[in-house]
Amino acid sequence: DGGITQSPKYLFRKEGQNVTLSCEQNLNHDAMYWYRQDPGQGLRLIYYSQIVNDFQKGDIAEGYSVSREKKESFPLTVTSAQKNPTAFYLCASSVTSGTVNEQFFGPGTRLTVL
Amino acid sequence: AQSVTQPDIHITVSEGASLELRCNYSYGATPYLFWYVQSPGQGLQLLLKYFSGDTLVQGIKGFEAEFKRSQSSFNLRKPSVHWSDAAEYFCAVGAPSNTGKLIFGQGTTLQVKP
Numbered sequence: 001d002g003g004i005t006q007s008p009k010y011l012f013r014k015e016g017q018n019v020t021l022s023c024e025q026n027l028n029h030d031a032m033y034w035y036r037q038d039p040g041q042g043l044r045l046i047y048y049s050q051i052v053n054d055f056q057k058g059d060i061a062e063g064y065s066v067s068r069e070k071k072e073s074f075p076l077t078v079t080s081a082q083k084n085p086t087a088f089y090l091c092a093s094s095v096t097s098g099t100v101n102e103q104f105f106g107p108g109t110r111l112t113v114l
Numbered sequence: 115a116q117s118v119t120q121p122d123i124h125i126t127v128s129e130g131a132s133l134e135l136r137c138n139y140s141y142g143a144t145p146y147l148f149w150y151v152q153s154p155g156q157g158l159q160l161l162l163k164y165f166s167g168d169t170l171v172q173g174i175k176g177f178e179a180e181f182k183r184s185q186s187s188f189n190l191r192k193p194s195v196h197w198s199d200a201a202e203y204f205c206a207v208g209a210p211s212n213t214g215k216l217i218f219g220q221g222t223t224l225q226v227k228p
Contacts, residue, residue, distance in 0.1 A: 090158070
């Protein structure tokens, strides 16, 4: 079945550690996105990538980093510079870049800082 | 700049009653509009979308939405709510000039009373 997978589902991090969230899609989509979701704030865009080996900052990129070495994969690293990383993280993809299309979402990763 | 407002943070309806969730957007031209639903701890699922044409759009699970340009609105409706409709609902807007990015509202949580 085609879709988007995110792992792990739950992730615990100690303060000062970097952690990487996985996002993989087999939909052959060009564009991929990372969102952060906090209660009452909707979804906020962290980073997005329209094509392999290229990505752009979203609205809240500080303290995060990404890579897009393969079309199928768009991992997100939450660095120690992110002061309040506890949140629900959602990855999404869409068919083409540069125009508006439906975004397909993964099941999410809940990150908790201990 | 584009923006999306969902005026109602929380709505409670009785099972079998009708439902209308409000969404207002700000954009200079005709936007691309979406409604997504999210069950607790899950990703987002697309309910329906409007790009052009008929302003009354039918979606999955018995939902529909109407685009009203004069009111800058895209309200979601369902004639008879089921207990399984309890979830969080997000309205989103995209613009062709915005490289495919979507702007999400803050969400409306729907509670269904038996």
